[in-house]
Amino acid sequence: MFLRIASIILLVVFYQEVNAENVGNLNQSLSLRQQAIVTIAAFTTKGKPVELNQAIHEGLDVGLNISEVKEILIHTYAYAGFPRSLNGLNVLIQVLKERKQKGLKDKEGRDALPIPTNKSKLELGTEIQTKLIGEPIRGEVYTFAPVIDLFLKEHLFADIFSRDVLDFQSREIATISILSSLGGAEAQLRSHIKVALNVGLTENQLRNLISILELKVSWQDSQLAKNILDNTIKRDKNKFNTLSVDISYQNQNFTGKVWVEMLVSDDRTWNTQIGNVTFSPSSRTNWHYHPGGQILLVTKGPGYYQEKGNAVRIVNTGDIIKCPPNIIHWHGATTMEEFSHIAIGTNMQVGPVIWLQPVSEEEYLNK
Structure with a gap:
């Protein structure tokens, strides 16, 4: 019994030390004020007044002024709706009464400067939106419902994002915290993580943001944000490192010139690996097999696919090829045209691709 109690005590001490170390790491990347934005925005979104009350107290204690806290709660309405925002503002009012009773005097802060009058709200909103995203926004949804594009530009970006009580980095910290806590907003969360990087937040700062969500708000919400x-x-790192090499002498797994762009690199969350592959005329893979199988989505044909012992198949644009696990095969271009496909490695936990000997000229031409 004594040993069991001693073990439990050691585990508790270890857990406390690990958490303390995690919080210490958070402080090195996000400031205390930025950390407070995360919890205020998240608990407002989740509609948890007790936790929000504490988060607002902590935010004011570390230096957020009243106008900044108020602005976080106002900003939340754009993503989580008026009810959550109004409830959050009521919690702030209560917190300020509590602090006044304790003799605490918080800085008021200032109001937002007026919107510039030398531009229309559409012009201003478009300018801010483009600056944040890095390029003009386009999409089928905006053509289908033009008014939503107008609302985004004139209201979200001109009316809200232009308010200078919070800078863009603070607004993106709040937005990512809101979208992570909201659920069902993966596409928007993905977009705002990119915006956060565009406005100067670092990968480490975003990981620290996610760690705060994990430690203080919701482990499940944090994992979604972490995966995104x-x-x-990964995609950004690979985007500018697309391989364009003569594989015949730099990589023994292909014959000819092949371009490979990894889209998802062995993602163990989904156990997949996805690459966009383009073969120059006459180029091809070696014989190989996949312990977990593979799916090929042909995006530009015609091309060739062959399983060991079977005849060569001609595949065309739009074809889907399911390569069963452990079946030896090869695929590549015809002698006349480029061939492209999306290669999806499935069940990657089983093991990586096994490369074998090159496809000889006789095998390639004996179709």
Whole structure:
């Protein structure tokens, strides 16, 4: 019994030390004021007044002024709706009464400067939106419902994002915290993680934001945000490192010139690996097999696919090829045209691709 109690005590001490270390790491990236934005925005979104009350107290204690806290709660309405925002503002009113009773005097802060009058709200909103995203926004939804595009530009970006009580980094910290806590907003969360990087927040700061969500708000919400951030970082790193090499002498797994762009690099959350592959005429893979299988989505044909012992298949744009696990095969271009496909490695936990000997000229031409 004594040993069991001693073990429990050691585990508790270890857990406390690990959490203390995590919080210490948070402080190195996000400031205390920025950390407070995370919890205020998240608990407002979740509609948890008790936790929000504490989060607002902590935010004011570390230096947020009243106008800044108020602005976080106002900002929340754009993503979580008026009810959550109004409820949050009522919690702030209560917190200020509590602090006044304790003799605490918080800085009021200032109001937002007026919107510039030398531009229309549409012009201003478009300018801010483009600056944040990095390019003009386009999409089928905006053509389908033009008024939503107008609302986004004139209201979200001109009326709200232009309010200078919070800078863009603070607004993105709030927005990511809101969208992570909201649920069902993965596409928007992905977009705002990219915006956060565009406005100067670092990968480490975003990981610290996610750690705050994990430690103080919701582990499940934090994992969704973590997965999206991981994939965003991987894709950005690969985006400008697309391989364009003569594989015949630099990579023994292909014959000819092949371009490979990794879209998802061995993602163990989904156990997949996804790449966009383009073969120059006459180029091809070696014989190989996948322990977990593979799916090929042909985006530009015609091309060739062959399983060991079977005849060569001609595949065309739009074809879907399901390569069963452990079946030896190869695929590549015809002698006349480029061939492209999306290669999806499935069940990657089983093991990576196994490369074998090159496809000889005789095998390639004996179709």
